[in-house]
Amino acid sequence: MLSFEEKIAVMDSFPELQRKDVSLGRVNYHYEQSAFDKKMVGFHFHPNGNGFIFAGRFEGYETDDKGFVNVRDYNAEQLRTLVAESIRSLTGEASPELQDGEEENWTGPNGSSLSVKYEDDMWYIFAGLNLDAAFETYQEAFDYLKEEGFTRK
Incomplete structure (x- = not known):
């Protein structure tokens, strides 16, 4: 499990995300260029280890009813991959590798x-x-x- 500081460092490594410090020492991350009303990628990263990434616009992750995945036990690579997928899903241009006619x-x-x-x-x-x-x-x-x-x- 990554420490709070390590998780924040991964999140901060995405220049397209805007950090927002909120109450109780928690940190959120917004993607302001989102093509959708949903702008939050990272939600309530807390020194206790909890943190959530939005994955409600794609498959492969078990999400809560708001579309977030708890990343408490993620390593740096897993977190980085999920954040990149989340951002891509909010661009409005996520598409599979289908070619014309497939x-x-x-x-x-x-x-x-x-x-x-x-x-x-x-x-x-x-x-x-x-x-x-x-x-x-x-x-x-x-x-x-x-x-x-x-x-x-």
């Missing part, structure tokens, strides 16, 4: 499935051969699928 599959409630296809600079969601939705960014498609209870296969 697709990815998602599974939803009751075993239903949808596919996301990138074509002509748009992100299309299909239910079989039927078009379900279209979005200008992958992040919009991702958010839609998550809200509907789908997960990537």
Whole structure:
């Protein structure tokens, strides 16, 4: 487990984050260039070891109901990776490595499935051969699928 000072040093190493000291010795970090209302990347880093990183716009981490991951037991590399992913997710341009014409599959409630296809600079969601939705960014498609209870296969 990193000390409070070590965690703060990792967070401070991201020049795009703005440090905000809050009550009880805690520190928050904001990403002011966020494309979304959500701007907080780091939340309540405390000398007792607790600290939280926002991961609510991407998969792979167990989050609380507000989308934050407790990083109390993270090492420096894990923390740095998560912070970079958090910032990237807030740019509004997070996208997978899909090329034009490629697709990815998602599974939803009751075993239903949808596919996301990138074509002509748009992100299309299909239910079989039927078009379900279209979005200008992958992040919009991702958010839609998550809200509907789908997960990537």
